[in-house]
Amino acid sequence: xxxxxxxxxxxxxxxxxxxxxxxxxxxxxxxxxxxxxxxxxxxxxxxxxxxxxxxxxxxxxxxxxxxxxxxxxxxxxxxxxxxxxxxxxxxxxxxxxxxxxxxxxxxx
Amino acid sequence: xxxxxxxxxxxxxxxxxxxxxxxxxxxxxxxxxxxxxxxxxxxxxxxxxxxxxxxxxxxxxxxxxxxxxxxxxxxxxxxxxxxxxxxxxxxxxxxxxxxxxxxxxxxxxxxxxxxxxxxxxxxxxxxxxxxxxxxxxxxxxxxxxxxxxxxxxxxxxxxxxxxxxxxxxxxxxxxxxxxxxxxxxxxxxxxxxxxxxxxxxxxxxxxxxxxxxxxxxxxxxxxxxxxxxxxxxxxxxxxxxxxxxxxxxxxxxxxxxxxxxxxxxxxxxxxxxxxxxxxxxxxxxxxxxxxxxxxxxxxxxxxxxxxxxxxxxxxxxxxxxxxxxxxxxxxxxxxxxxxxxxxxxxxxxxxxxxxxxxxxxxxxxxxxxxxxxxxxxxxxxxxxxxxxxxxxxxxxxxxxxxxxxxxxxxxxxx
Numbered sequence: 082x083x084x085x086x087x088x089x090x091x092x093x094x095x096x097x098x099x100x101x102x103x104x105x106x107x108x109x110x111x112x113x114x115x116x117x118x119x120x121x122x123x124x125x126x127x128x129x130x131x132x133x134x135x136x137x138x139x140x141x142x143x144x145x146x147x148x149x150x151x152x153x154x155x156x157x158x159x160x161x162x163x164x165x166x167x168x169x170x171x172x173x174x175x176x177x178x179x180x181x182x183x184x185x186x187x188x189x
Numbered sequence: 190x191x192x193x194x195x196x197x198x199x200x201x202x203x204x205x206x207x208x209x210x211x212x213x214x215x216x217x218x219x220x221x222x223x224x225x226x227x228x229x230x231x232x233x234x235x236x237x238x239x240x241x242x243x244x245x246x247x248x249x250x251x252x253x254x255x256x257x258x259x260x261x262x263x264x265x266x267x268x269x270x271x272x273x274x275x276x277x278x279x280x281x282x283x284x285x286x287x288x289x290x291x292x293x294x295x296x297x298x299x300x301x302x303x304x305x306x307x308x309x310x311x312x313x314x315x316x317x318x319x320x321x322x323x324x325x326x327x328x329x330x331x332x333x334x335x336x337x338x339x340x341x342x343x344x345x346x347x348x349x350x351x352x353x354x355x356x357x358x359x360x361x362x363x364x365x366x367x368x369x370x371x372x373x374x375x376x377x378x379x380x381x382x383x384x385x386x387x388x389x390x391x392x393x394x395x396x397x398x399x400x401x402x403x404x405x406x407x408x409x410x411x412x413x414x415x416x417x418x419x420x421x422x423x424x425x426x427x428x429x430x431x432x433x434x435x436x437x438x439x440x441x442x443x444x445x446x447x448x449x450x451x452x453x454x455x456x457x458x459x460x461x462x463x464x465x466x467x468x469x470x471x472x473x474x475x476x477x478x479x480x481x482x483x484x485x486x487x488x489x490x491x492x493x494x495x496x497x498x499x500x501x502x503x504x505x506x507x508x509x510x511x512x513x514x515x516x517x518x519x520x521x522x523x524x525x526x527x528x529x530x531x532x533x534x535x536x537x538x539x540x541x542x543x544x545x546x547x548x549x550x551x552x553x554x555x556x557x558x559x560x561x562x563x564x565x566x567x568x569x570x571x572x573x574x575x576x577x578x579x580x581x582x583x584x585x586x587x588x589x590x591x592x593x594x595x596x597x598x599x600x601x602x603x
Contacts, residue, residue, distance in 0.1 A: 082498050083488075096498050101487035103442075116588055124440030124531050124587045128429035130491045153443075153489045 087139045088147050088161045094139065102136035105148045106168060130154060132177055134169060150177060192296050211376055212256075212383035217390050217415055221249045223570060224408060224417040226395050226431060228252025230261040230371075231548055231555065232423035233378035233389075234563020235570070240385040242564070243571035248387045249417075251410060253394040257375025260425050263493075263525035264556040265448050265470060265482035267461050269306040269366035271333045273322050274593050276581035277534060278329045283578060284561025288369060291560060297377030299369045300475070304460050306366030307336075307344065309510070311355040311466040319361040333363045347457055347513045355467055355509060368461060368472055374559060398435040404543035405435070419544045421570055426491065426526025428549035437541045439549070440531055440587045445486045446553050447495030447524040449504075451517040453477030467506030468499075471514075479514055481507060485527065485553060495524035527552050531587065533596040537565050537575070538584040546570050547584070 083096040103126075110122035127133070133153050138146050146164035150173050151157065159180065160173035190196055190209055200207055223239060225232045228250045239245040268288055270281035292298050310316035323335040338350045338357045350357040379389055390412070397409035398420065407416030422431045426443045453476050463470040468484030483503030486495055500522060508515045530536060530550040535558070537548045548566040551558055565578035575583065581593055 082496055096496065120440075120588045121438075125438040126429075126440070126442050128439070128442050128489060130427070130430055130443075133489055135488060151488075154491045156490075156492065 083151075083156060083158075085137060085149055085158065086161050087142060087145075088163050089143045089145045090139065092142075094142060098139065098141040100138045100140045102138055102146065105134040105136045105164075132159065132181060136164060152181075192298075211380040212389050214391065215388045217249060217251075217388065217393065217410075217412055219414075220407075220416045221388070222247035222417065223419045223421065224248070224415060225250045225421045225423055226408065227259075227423040227425070228256050228375075228379070228389060228391065229259045229423070229425060230257065230375050230378065230559035231425070231551070231562045231566070232421070233257075233375055233382060234559050235421055235423055235548065235566040236382050236387050236563075237378045237385075238564050238567035239571060240382065240387055242567060245571055246386045248382075249415065250382065250387065250389045251393045251395055251408070251415075252389070252391045255391055256379055256389065257372055260525040260527065260555055261375045261559075262372055263448070263523055264371060265472065265480050266368040266371045266556055267306060267366070267463070267470065267472070267482075267554075268301070268303075268369060268557040269363050269461075270331055270557070271306070271308070271322060271326055271361060271363045271366070272595055273325055274534075274595060275329060276593050277595055278326070278331055280535075280561045280565060280578045280582070281558060282329075282331055282561075283564060284558045285365065287560035287564065288557075289365075291369075291374070291377070295377035295381045297373060297380060299373045299377055301367065301369040303365045303367040304472075305344070305362065305364045306461040306463065307341065308361040308463045308465060309341070309348075309357055310359045310361070311357060311464060313358065315466055316358045319359065322361055331363070332365055333361060336360050336362045344460055345458060345462060347511055348462070349510055349512055352509050355464070355506070357510075366461065371556060374556075378563075395431065395434070398431070398542075398545070400435065400542060405545040419546065419570055419573075421566060422545070422547045422549065423566065425528050425549060425551065425555065428528050428547065432540075432547070435540065435542050435545055439536070439547075439584075441528045441536075441550055442489055443491060443526050443528055444488065445490040445492065445495040445524040446482070446484075446527045447486075447499060447522060448480065448482040449500060449522040450474070450481065450520050451479040451514065452520055454479070454517065457513065464506065464510055467503075467510070469503045469507040469510075471507060471511065478520065479517065485529070490524075491526055493524050493526055495522075527555070529553075531596070532592040532594045534593040535562065535582050536584055537562065537569060537579040537582045539569070539573075539575075540584065544573075 150159040536550040568576035
């Protein structure tokens with residue numbers, strides 16, 4: 082079972098308290114978007130084998146959304162941050178670089 | 190050597206020392222007409238029908254691990270075709286139909302057992318959805334029926350039909366659905382391919398896809414570069430990785446789907462039961478083990494394991510419906526990486542790269558589709574144009590909004 086730290090509550094919580102919400106930092110398509118941009122936003126996903134930035138909701142806790150940087154093979158968690166953050170904060174990027182030098186570029 | 194009662198008797202007399210290898214392990218050539226990446230059921234079936242239906246036998250199947258060691262050997266072997274949409278029904282029924290005679294076609298007993306598949310309706314919404322599917326199937330000439338709780342109980346006396354949380358309101362019953370021995374499907378196709386001169390190359394991981402001017406020219410592997418005219422990617426969970434090597438993106442997320450078996454018990458369940466509301470399905474294997482499948486993990490996962498959280502969820506619900514299994518011990522648990530599309534329908538399609546074709550997105554329901562999927566993919570690769578089975582499942586459908594929406598129809602499990 083995954084145990085993640087909710088950045089709002091500051092507590093480690095079990096996966097059963099949380100709901101996964103898919104890839105983070107998607108760029109929302111607008112009325113003026115092309116078909117391809119809409120396709121990217123709605124369906125195409127990075128689906129990486131390695132570091133993945135994904136959204137989670139602390140459903141049975143504070144109810145708020147946050148973002149987790151997690152490895153999809155080993156489930157190693159590199160950091161969590163609030164959903165209002167537009168791109169991964171430096172501390173998380175550094176944590177990934179420290180532990181996974183070769184994957185940092187891909188993960189951005 | 191043909192597998193037959195005469196050869197079996199002869200071998201019995203001489204100590205079973207004369208059986209030849211089921212398939213050869215040749216050294217890869219430097220060039221093939223067609224290369225298929227992925228030696229699971231779908232890849233092997235594609236190669237088999239390329240050889241059988243189209244006479245294309247200069248084919249290599251490249252497999253990263255061992256044959257059928259991915260999802261082909263990790264599923265719960267359910268075969269059914271009672272989908273909602275016409276396009277899905279066409280390909281899944283073709284597949285189910287091919288399964289009926291596959292043992293004879295491949296000269297290998299795949300133990301196809303059309304014992305009947307029952308999909309329980311445990312909420313009113315589900316009951317209505319299944320009645321709709323039963324009506325749709327009638328128009329599509331698929332033999333299914335919506336049956337009452339009493340009929341459910343007659344077919345499967347170990348079900349608790351009036352449980353407090355999930356009472357059985359009815360079920361969608363497909364009498365010609367069932368199970369087959371999954372490894373043998375892979376072995377049977379491999380043996381038949383090898384007999385036609387198709388090369389099966391195991392332990393050969395593809396590390397790059399070579400292109401020239403927007404056209405595929407071959408692959409780089411751990412065992413050197415191999416060139417080809419046409420390339421097929423049939424790799425399920427790792428489709429995204431391969432697409433990445435070829436420079437395009439897919440509307441796919443790879444998640445873990447897990448299953449488990451109990452200790453063997455005496456025969457008590459002679460149908461396949463799927464309970465989609467509670468994410469669980471169950472059947473009894475010939476060895477007597479209860480084979481239990483659950484829902485997918487909600488996050489991208491390449492670990493081929495899955496988490497205990499989802500096992501607990503599945504088993505908790507099944508224990509309520511099948512009180513008998515509450516004291517069984519579980520023997521094994523395993524996971525496979527399934528490739529989920531947004532509409533839960535597969536992709537059998539040409540790609541942005543010329544001469545490169547992809548067959549993926551079968552999600553949680555790939556095993557039942559192996560023969561039909563191979564048939565349609567072979568047609569696509571041989572003619573470089575999709576046949577009527579594959580056409581609706583093109584990659585374009587996501588761009589065009591032309592979904593084959595089995596996600597809504599199936600609720601959850603396939």
